[in-house]
């Protein structure tokens with residue numbers, strides 16, 4: 001887990017915001033409204049890729065003192081962002097890559 005560095009100084013302008021993809025289970029009626037600048041997530045994922053080439057999967061990163069979670073692809077794209085609260089909730093369960101939340105974020 002690469003959470004020693006905090007990405008709060010990463011660029012926050014010029015690109016869209018990524019929304020936490022969490023929804024309530026099993027009805028999906030509630031959605032999380034927390035967002036994070038895409039540039040922050042991209043910067044964290046770029047660094048992960050440099051450490052671990054051709055790797056794809058979930059990664060943790062710190063922003064403003066809290067740990068977020070996202071799913072990154074080997075080509076640099078990122079999707080499936082989780083805010084700190086829902087990241088903790090998800091960490092408590094076992095990961096499945098074909099989860100419904102991830103599909104909804106596409």
Ligand SMILES: [Zn+2]
Nearest residue numbers: 020032083086
């Ligand atoms: Zn959330």
